Amino acid sequence: MGIDLGQPQAQSVRSDEDVVRVRQLVRAVAVASKLSLVDQTKLVTAASELARNTLVYGGGGSVEVTVVDNGRRKGVQIVFADSGPGIADLDLAMTDGYTSGGGLGLGLSGSRRLVDEFQIETSPETGTRITVTKWSR
Amino acid sequence: MERVPILKIGDILLVSIQLDMSDQTAVQLQEALAERIVDTGCHGVIIDITALDIVDSFVGRMLSTIASISKVLDAETVVVGMRPAVAITLVELGLSLNGIRTALNVERGMELIAAAHADELDYQLDDDPDAETARP
Numbered sequence: 001m002g003i004d005l006g007q008p009q010a011q012s013v014r015s016d017e018d019v020v021r022v023r024q025l026v027r028a029v030a031v032a033s034k035l036s037l038v039d040q041t042k043l044v045t046a047a048s049e050l051a052r053n054t055l056v057y058g059g060g061g062s063v064e065v066t067v068v069d070n071g072r073r074k075g076v077q078i079v080f081a082d083s084g085p086g087i088a089d090l091d092l093a094m095t096d097g098y099t100s101g102g103g104l105g106l107g108l109s110g111s112r113r114l115v116d117e118f119q120i121e122t123s124p125e126t127g128t129r130i131t132v133t134k135w136s137r
Numbered sequence: 138m139e140r141v142p143i144l145k146i147g148d149i150l151l152v153s154i155q156l157d158m159s160d161q162t163a164v165q166l167q168e169a170l171a172e173r174i175v176d177t178g179c180h181g182v183i184i185d186i187t188a189l190d191i192v193d194s195f196v197g198r199m200l201s202t203i204a205s206i207s208k209v210l211d212a213e214t215v216v217v218g219m220r221p222a223v224a225i226t227l228v229e230l231g232l233s234l235n236g237i238r239t240a241l242n243v244e245r246g247m248e249l250i251a252a253a254h255a256d257e258l259d260y261q262l263d264d265d266p267d268a269e270t271a272r273p
Binding site: 019023040041044048052106110 | 157158159160161190191192193194195197198220223225226229230231232
């Protein structure tokens with residue numbers, strides 16, 4: 001997969017196979033940005049959880065992966081966007097073990113622990129948009 | 138949809154996951170494995186995840202479920218070959234892999250299953266009321 005790191009990489013999330021494609025895209029960008037092996041693994045795992053949420057709870061959406069630079073360090077930023085029903089109780093949704101679906105309830109809370117920055121915007125009108133960033137050490 | 142092959146080696150079923158599985162493939166593996174345990178009467182399942190570069194909560198749950206199902210079907214499951222970075226990530230994610238036995242490689246996994254099965258046979262012999270009355 002030839003990747004132009006100067007450009008954001010987009011992947012739609014409409015099926016199970018798309019979640020696999022998101023993992024592969026994030027891995028390729030993380031490797032190209034020289035994240036350590038453990039950081040790559042954490043970021044790809046977080047991306048897998050969040051992309052699955054986009055599909056299962058958001059009814060599908062899109063993922064965008066961008067290489068970012070804060071002047072001191074490089075990193076990888078991923079945005080997960082859906083136009084689903086939004087998350088009614090965000091505090092509850094961020095609690096370990098809470099699930100409104102059939103999962104383990106680790107997707108949101110667990111993936112937040114795996115990244116350096118985690119932002120979430122959600123409403124019934126606009127759906128859910130989660131932005132995560134992992135910086136190189 | 139791709140399928141994960143299940144190999145029978147003696148009394149053990151060996152599953153070596155070599156692809157980045159979709160959730161559907163993982164569920165299919167779970168069902169296929171339950172059928173193979175019953176069909177073959179195997180007492181051990183080894184799941185080799187050497188090739189997996191991540192285990193997320195879905196695959197983690199699949200491993201736990203396979204372990205529980207095989208237990209009910211009289212088979213012991215051992216997960217082998219977990220990469221260090223995967224182990225670190227799993228712990229941080231908060232996944233405890235309940236009820237799953239692990240070993241560093243296939244060989245140790247086979248030893249673990251052989252030992253577990255031998256223990257169980259001993260236990261059954263000790264517990265057998267006929268064996269008890271047959272003793273002088």
